[in-house]
Amino acid sequence: MSDAQAACNALLSKISRGEDAVDDAKKFLSFGCDVPDGLVVAALGQRARNVPSCPNVLRLMLEKKANPNAVDPLTQGPAIHSACWHGSVDVVKMLLDFKADLEAKEPKMETPPLNTALAAGNAPVCLELLNRNADVQWKHHDGATALHVATAWIASSHNSNLRIPPMGEEPRAVIAMMLHNGVDPTQTEGMSKGAGRSTGMTPLESFRREIARSPWRTHEVYGRKFDQNAKAIHTLLEQAEEAVKHKATGNKAFQEKRHEAALEAWQKGRETWEKADVRGHHVAVLWSNEAVCRRQMGDLQGAIKACEEGRQHFTTPQIQQKLDHNLAEAKKGPKEVSPDEVQKKEVLVQQLKEKTKQQKEEFKEITKKAVKSDGGIYGEQGSAQKDYVVPGPFICPMKEAQDMGLGPPPEPKPWWEKKDADSDEEPERTKIGYLPAHHPNW
Incomplete structure (x- = not known):
């Protein structure tokens, strides 16, 4: 057996018993050999056997290029997992300081x-x-x-x-x-989840x-x-559950264009997080949602304030990017509306009015055919819709079909529209939509 191997075995024996044997570590490291993963793992301790960790030996080995992502021969997982289970916070800090992977997955x-x-x-x-x-x-x-x-x-x-x-x-x-x-x-x-719970x-x-x-x-x-x-x-x-439910209520109101109700719900969510003494991501999302909402309302100063508040909280890069984008857009000031855009908006409003009027007229026609049933399902003349005929093929422009959720999914939105979307907006449709058996005539 070589002197280096003997020194390695002696060090392993001591740190496996929880002895922070610095002198033995220095002797082994003086040979200039690579540090085996087994020594790194042994220095982490063994909680089940009340064996403490050996932070001083671990530091010496890491300074001599021991692998902070060593593999535990027992679990076949990264050493950081063994440290989290057996070790003290000091050895975990040390591994992370020497660039152990914070998100390393264990194999099982x-x-x-x-x-x-x-x-x-x-x-x-x-x-x-x-x-x-x-x-x-x-x-x-x-x-x-x-x-x-x-x-x-x-x-x-x-x-x-x-x-x-x-x-x-x-x-x-x-x-x-x-x-x-x-x-x-x-x-x-x-x-x-099962028979008793959905x-x-x-x-x-x-x-x-x-x-x-x-x-x-x-x-x-x-x-x-x-x-x-x-x-x-x-x-x-x-x-926490209450705050997230307030957020969901606000999101629904925002989708329905009830902006004031959305702002009120998100405010309640922030107040609930404040009572819980929790800052961070969830609060940042609420401010991000408010910034988007206020921009749509034309309240640019309110949007700027919401973005600045949200940026004070820790959050994901995605939400941080939305806050930065909305802040930059709000600081540009009101967007000038071109005559073409005004005309397009007027056309859309008129189309919506005509559509609503058509729906009401059709409902009136169906109502005229109604008969008194005297408590039964139908009257003597049968259903009020007895003359209803299943319509033929439904043909419309592709854009109109996609707006109704029919046909192949639409093209993905451009990035600038995604940035203005609600932080928790439903994902874009990726599947084909089919027409139900009886669709409305409008």
Whole structure:
């Protein structure tokens, strides 16, 4: 056995017992050999065996070009996952400082390190990852989100013996930070969907179902304070759902051109987030929506203010881009309307009036044929529509058909129209639309 191999084995033996053997590490590194992945993983510790991590040895090895994305030979996953499960926040910080992949997927579940930290109940590590803007939009194969995993750590009895107890204010802080980063509190998972439910459960529903059976409620050490902490988390989840519902109400009103109602709903959403003491992505989206709405209303100063407010919050690059675009457009001032555009608008208004009038006339014709039924489905003369004939083929210009959702999908909108669209607008149609058996004559 070479001297370098002997030094490597001696170092591995010590750090596997949790000894932060700096001198042994320096001796091994003096040979100039490549650092095996096994040494990096061993320095992370073993929580199940109460073996602490060895941060000083880990730093020395990383400074000598050890691989921060080393593969754990036991799990075949990235070392950052092992650190999130077993290690302290210090070793996780160290790996990330040396460019470990914040979003490295583990091979079995294809989930990022945040999932591993949540499943372990490692709150300090969760907060570190979230402070580095870890992605929270991922899902399990069954549809469970990061927020479902977090509520399971706190409330579920399943594998609770493998997790760090959810004590103190850190669990609520983790959920608040996840909401700040943009996790959807209304997303449902798929496991509970079945004969009794048309959809799965939201994180709030899962929390309510599990919390009564949580093993931490009766724990001899943690039980006294657990209920108080759980109540604070329950309130936060309720507020999050309420805020997102306000946003949905505002979005619907905006689509229906009820601008004042939309602004009012979005304002309620922001007030709810403020009560929950949550900033970030969801608040930025509400301001982005308001900016688009106020531009359509012609309130350019209001749009500028909304954009400036939204830009103060963390959000995704997509929403940030929309805020920047709407701010630039609003600062250009009112758009001059050309005579051609005025004429086109007048033509459209006239067409709409004629269409409405035609609908009313047809309804009157059908009403004239109505007969008294005396409580039955039809009268003696049968249905008021007994003379109705199924119309022939429906022929119209392609543009008109596409506006009604028929035929092949329309061409994608240009980028500038997409920028002005609502932040949560329904995706563009990509499938063929078919005509129902009985379509209106108009």
